[in-house]
Amino acid sequence: MPQRAIRFRTTTPVPARAPVDTVALMARFEAIRAELHVPTEFPPDVLAEAAAAVAALVLPERDETAVPFVTIDPVGSMDLDQALHIEREGDGYRVRYAIADVPAFVLPGGAVDTEARQRVETIYAPDQRTPLHPPVIGEDAGSLLPDQVRPAFVWDLRLDAAGDEHGAEVYLAQVRSRARLDYRGVQQSLDDGTADEVLVLLKEVGQLRITLEAARGGASLPLPEQEVTQGPDGDYVLGFRPPVAAEDWNAQISLMTGMAAAQMMLRGKVGLLRTMPPPDQGAVARFRRQAKALGVDWPPSERYGDFIRGLNLADPRQLALVHEATALFRGAGYTAFDGTLPQQQVHAAVAAPYAHVTAPLRRLVDRFGLVVCAALTAGDPVPDWARASLAALPEVMKTGDQRAKAVERACTDAVEAAVLASRVGETFPADVIDVDPKRSRVTVQLTDPAILGTARGESALGRSVQVRIDTADVATGKVEMSIV
Template sequence: AIADVPWFVALGGPLDREARRRGQTVYLPDRRIPLHPEVLSEGVASLLPDQDTPAFVWVLDLDGIGEIRGIGLERSRVRSVQKLAYEEVQAELDRGEGHPMMVLLQEIGALRARQESVRGGASLNVPEQEVVEEGERLHLGWRRPHPIGDANAQISLMTGMAAAQLMLEHGAGILRTMPPAQAQAMDRFRRQAEALRIPWPTGQAYGEFLRSLDWQDPAHLALLNHATSLFRGASYAAFTSADEIPEDTVQAAIAAPYAHATAPLRRLVDRFVLLVCHAHVQGRAPDPDLLAALGEIPEAMRGSGARAGELERAALDLVEAAALATWQGETFAATVIDRREGKQAEGAAPTRVEVQLTDPPVTAWVPMDADLGAVVRVRLESVDTAARHAEFVAADGVRS
């Protein structure tokens, strides 16, 4: 069940126009800049427990190996009975006390992950840095994924793939696209794996290889950071007829056509995808005003994505600097995740390495030399909070 935002936001109305300007919800350490008024996003349009809420309800029929065999989509009203947290659900499953629905979710997630592997899709198993608010203080931590969270993510991916299938079959919609990794980037990544002494069996797809890496291993962490170079060029492609369908419809990381369809309260494009898909399932042509609007959405998402990314990076840099201010002069163990060769010319930049600290969870460039995956010791030399910058140096040039 997905929030039925169009029930509250009329196409072409003032809320729609403002949402197109904003594009998406922007998240900051201590607040969010919402796509929609909070009375909707945190109230009547949200699938909160113990309230009847309009929703798009997807019905996806799967076979025994997790492949989609039937797609349904209807508008209804749903009543959520409980708000769950990944940590609690995972703990119950680990104790063998999981709710039957969560046990089934776990089973379907595993089947869909296997389907992803068969398709040649890939996921990065890297923890995300997050800003944690405790009272009036902010600090940095790791957002570490839980297996049940991965299973839930597979349900979202499956829904997006179903949406893309519907739109391609009927000749109208908006896809989320990504070109395949360039051969040069893939060759470089394979050389990095060799340099880090991480075996990559011949014939093993890179998605399956990535799933085998453990970020808690320093060498694996370094390689996972380099894997981000394989996931570039994501965009949106809108089309209103079969003649306009883009030549390449595949989202390369997923290894299948895909669309954003599960987060209309925080992302503009999902609302339009849901409306188009509902029309397709109902056997009618999408509203002409809806089709006319599709072409605007990719640019709205591109612009808002760039703004949101810039603002979120600046916020993280600021919180990193503030969090590190009390650690000035301290020495830390860190993993080398990247290296840039210095120039020989006088006054040129020296060789530098990018290191990943675990606690606090920050990355930094340090003027020193070391191999990828090596564990080194660095000292926090200075912090300039106003400039959002922290300077690290080699700690006596000693490696751990």
């Protein structure tokens, strides 16, 4: 099954659709969390320690509350990891990127730390999110909420006129966000000409960084994002959400910060990289044959990243190729090192060394990367508690990431089954995005409702077909379809 980009939302009104058995669906969500051992409530000792840490917080001496930082996140987000400010500096740019100082609230080896190592990352489901940290930290004192003074790791990045980073440091400071913005609002203000200067510069820098990414051979996979939305009436609706450009520009700031962090770690010979090997040449050759079979032109001199970036998702044949490209993006993991540089240093999709340091409220590993980089920048020893944890973190993160992805997949399967339960026997147009001739099955993508699943029958890759819904069981999340 091809990978899916999934987003869960619970606040936006949605158009009416076929009735959904919400009771059965909620029961299935609970069963999924139980089956996959998702943590429930925080233990009392964790909550007590978190509250005590908030009460005892001492802010950093350095004060950068005069810098007009803003946050950009999905609507309704409370766990705000990042705030940014961009200004012109000569013919280049100065980017300051404030990241929530989660270590200020977590006692190494304490109850909050122990619980976070078990949770690993925030887990999202359509009906609720299971946070990495207690809400008093993750959604309050540790979050970069507007008009609140917060401790943060401030990344100070200098860029030339082409957007290339040529100087980076990170330090602790007090910060205060001026506004909580969302992607669509940012995009709208840029489109209608009402955006503040910082957003205009975000667009400039984001576009320059995308150009640099293409030049170094980076390859982002433009999979359509399957969105599960819950309306005011409690019903769930599936759709494919078109991304807005502002999301890509904002993501480029995070990527640039992660690349700067990786270089700091490599120079200091200690840290934890996010790595991915380059695609196997056999997989690239297979992908090239698939493009040829589908009639999609791929010039021999064009790199696979540039080719993927230019595919048109509105064309069923090219959409199928995007899903097939997931075979080229495998093997991502974490590589820890201390004293000896690792053999594998590059994340192939980023086309550069890269580290996770920009989401500490939602991802365990970032807390350690931030502490390592701050110590290296200051010329201080890396704290023993962080250094001692590096070797174990890759396996911890792998286990947590697998669980989070399993929850997302299972919940989305359940919503698909619920949406289709009242439509068994109906037929829908679909596009074939993968084929399994040995099992006489194909993977198909329906547009409305937005379903990605398998169907019995045979067809060619990239072909438009009609599929019939044979069964849809909410209790198991299984949907059976067949080509008609």
